[in-house]
Amino acid sequence: MTRILLKSRLDDCLASWQSAGFSVLAPVQRHEMSTFGEVQKASDISLDLVLTERTIKDHFFPQTEPLIRYKIGRQQIDSVTMTPPERKRVFFGVRPCDASGLAIDDPLFGWDYKDDYWFRRRENSVIITIACTQADDFCMCTSVKLSPDSTKGADVMLRPLANGSGWQVETISERGKALLDTVSSLIQEESSETAPPPEVAEKFDVGKVMEWLADKKNFESQFWKDIALRCVGCGSCTFLCPTCHCFDIQDEGDTYQGIRRKNWDSCSFALFTMHTSGHNPRNTQSTRWRQRIMHKFNYYQGKFGVNSCSGCGRCTRQCPVDMGITETLQAITNLPR
Amino acid sequence: MGIQEQYRNEAASLLSSGEVKLVIGFGAGSTADRRRPLFACTAAEAEQFVLDSACIANLSAYLVTEGLLTDGKKVAVYLKPDGLRSINILIAEAQLKPEQVVILGYAIENGEVKPLTGRSIGDFTDLGDRIRATTPPPAVVQEAERIDAMSSDERFAFWKEQFSKCIKCYACRQVCPMCYCRRCIVDVNQPQWISTSSHTLGNFEWNLVRAFHLAGRCAACGACDRACPVNIPLRLINYRMGKEVRDAFDYCAGENSGQKPVLASYSQDDSETFIL
Numbered sequence: 235m236t237r238i239l240l241k242s243r244l245d246d247c248l249a250s251w252q253s254a255g256f257s258v259l260a261p262v263q264r265h266e267m268s269t270f271g272e273v274q275k276a277s278d279i280s281l282d283l284v285l286t287e288r289t290i291k292d293h294f295f296p297q298t299e300p301l302i303r304y305k306i307g308r309q310q311i312d313s314v315t316m317t318p319p320e321r322k323r324v325f326f327g328v329r330p331c332d333a334s335g336l337a338i339d340d341p342l343f344g345w346d347y348k349d350d351y352w353f354r355r356r357e358n359s360v361i362i363t364i365a366c367t368q369a370d371d372f373c374m375c376t377s378v379k380l381s382p383d384s385t386k387g388a389d390v391m392l393r394p395l396a397n398g399s400g401w402q403v404e405t406i407s408e409r410g411k412a413l414l415d416t417v418s419s420l421i422q423e424e425s426s427e428t429a430p431p432p433e434v435a436e437k438f439d440v441g442k443v444m445e446w447l448a449d450k451k452n453f454e455s456q457f458w459k460d461i462a463l464r465c466v467g468c469g470s471c472t473f474l475c476p477t478c479h480c481f482d483i484q485d486e487g488d489t490y491q492g493i494r495r496k497n498w499d500s501c502s503f504a505l506f507t508m509h510t511s512g513h514n515p516r517n518t519q520s521t522r523w524r525q526r527i528m529h530k531f532n533y534y535q536g537k538f539g540v541n542s543c544s545g546c547g548r549c550t551r552q553c554p555v556d557m558g559i560t561e562t563l564q565a566i567t568n569l570p571r
Numbered sequence: 572m573g574i575q576e577q578y579r580n581e582a583a584s585l586l587s588s589g590e591v592k593l594v595i596g597f598g599a600g601s602t603a604d605r606r607r608p609l610f611a612c613t614a615a616e617a618e619q620f621v622l623d624s625a626c627i628a629n630l631s632a633y634l635v636t637e638g639l640l641t642d643g644k645k646v647a648v649y650l651k652p653d654g655l656r657s658i659n660i661l662i663a664e665a666q667l668k669p670e671q672v673v674i675l676g677y678a679i680e681n682g683e684v685k686p687l688t689g690r691s692i693g694d695f696t697d698l699g700d701r702i703r704a705t706t707p708p709p710a711v712v713q714e715a716e717r718i719d720a721m722s723s724d725e726r727f728a729f730w731k732e733q734f735s736k737c738i739k740c741y742a743c744r745q746v747c748p749m750c751y752c753r754r755c756i757v758d759v760n761q762p763q764w765i766s767t768s769s770h771t772l773g774n775f776e777w778n779l780v781r782a783f784h785l786a787g788r789c790a791a792c793g794a795c796d797r798a799c800p801v802n803i804p805l806r807l808i809n810y811r812m813g814k815e816v817r818d819a820f821d822y823c824a825g826e827n828s829g830q831k832p833v834l835a836s837y838s839q840d841d842s843e844t845f846i847l
Binding site for chain 1: 600601602605606607608609610628632633732733735736738739740741742744745746758760763766767768769770773794797798800801802804
């Protein structure tokens with residue numbers, strides 16, 4: 235006997251959470267784009283997507299975030315710190331790769347300085363992951379040692395039933411338990427079979443890749459120049475990545491007042507590393523692409539003991555020139571040793 | 572011999588004779604229906620070129636890569652008519668020398684790939700007729716007409732929703748052959764003219780600046796629209812701006828390389844008493 239949530243009870247479930255003061259965000263199609271958006275009822279939710287085009291990262295680390303409102307007077311500067319909204323949120327129907335992305339980024343945002351904007355949102359959010367039952371050509375979670383039913387980053391895990399009527403419910407964290415307690419009357423005990431997770435073939439050998447990247451003599455390898463030749467230098471792979479977290483601080487306003495903002499930035503852009511002198515230490519696209527791969531599979535690992543990739547495959551899926559992490563890591567795997 | 576093999580052989584002989592230093596074409600992609608840009612510097616690498624109806628990208632954007640043509644050597648490139656149009660615009664804007672580009676031209680008609688005769692941009696004399704005879708996809712025209720029929724408030728609301736999706740990844744700019752500025756206005760940060768924030772105002776600023784900058788210069792290849800990861804219908808903007816320029820000046824960008832850029836030239840007979 236396991237605990238089951240039936241799809242027919244989802245509307246009641248959402249209503250319970252909403253009346254308990256939660257906003258519910260779930261996969262939706264809005265203006266020809268799939269993303270996580272606030273929903274009122276079960277029929278608003280697109281549950282059949284392999285993955286939304288946008289990641290849930292957007293709701294923890296938004297593309298632009300006001301930090302301080304300031305006013306410059308004759309003798310003094312007045313400033314007001316702007317804090318993120320306190321509202322409680324439930325993220326329903328998160329894919330394991332996106333949930334893992336949050337867990338991968340936690341140590342980064344809490345490392346030398348605890349980023350309140352990230353953690354306040356993290357602490358006020360409950361992640362309900364739904365295990366995958368389908369994958370597409372770009373999914374690669376198994377290649378980075380995760381899986382289509384990984385519970386990493388989840389507070390509650392739902393496993394779709396084979397008959398499609400609902401989900402098997404698994405409590406992962408205390409926060410998840412507290413949320414499920416509010417809907418305990420909607421969850422029933424039953425023995426039903428769960429749908430098998432999809433086969434996601436391993437596309438590269440991440441161990442071999444990390445070994446090659448760690449070898450300092452490969453830093454200047456011709457490989458980087460060849461693989462990045464067609465990269466056009468846009469930021470779509472970084473901005474659609476569930477773990478990319480780089481940002482820039484910008485003051486927006488006039489001479490006397492303005493708002494200091496934290497805006498997404500991307501290592502794909504030449505401006506990212508441009509010095510005031512005009513010198514740019516990463517002055518070609520190949521050095522920028524190398525940075526992205528090194529950061530994810532070498533530097534981040536060295537600092538936090540985990541790779542900064544959860545295998546969602548959006549970098550390849552959405553790339554205008556069909557590049558991405560998979561191709562590069564496959565090529566590194568297959569390099570003559 | 573099919574066109575794929577014919578062009579492969581041609582690319583290989585251009586490379587082995589030393590006539591060109593590089594051929595830019597298409598290779599197999601990460602899935603069966605994808606093609607990706609492929610750069611060949613040797614005859615052996617040219618063996619991997621693919622040419623079929625899935626080869627829709629406009630590869631001319633790579634020709635304006637910084638430093639590519641500064642050595643005076645030639646580069647060959649696979650181009651459809653929209654790519655030829657781009658080449659003409661780049662020549663008109665003094666960004667390319669015609670003699671540096673060898674063209675492997677093709678057109679996709681009813682799902683079939685047909686060769687276009689000519690190797691130098693000047694050979695494609697019927698390009699203007701071809702462009703004027705090409706009708707934009709009916710879905711684009713219909714959608715553009717629907718938006719034109721809206722009240723200005725409705726239209727503003729429509730674009731506000733669309734632009735609110737923008738994440739400022741600049742994929743539209745990066746794949747565009749006409750976005751060759753070494754320093755784009757959004758990257759000029761002393762002072763920061765255009766906000767880098769992707770809030771509503773910042774997104775309007777970026778998308779409108781790009782729309783205005785492309786007026787009378789767009790080759791209608793659709794690269795920006797396909798590249799946009801958040802599906803903003805950029806085709807509608809470009810179609811509308813192109814129509815405006817055509818109606819006002821009877822001008823189709825890229826018909827031939829002898830054109831003067833419509834918004835960057837003047838004549839003594841112009842009715843205006845000023846130059847903006």
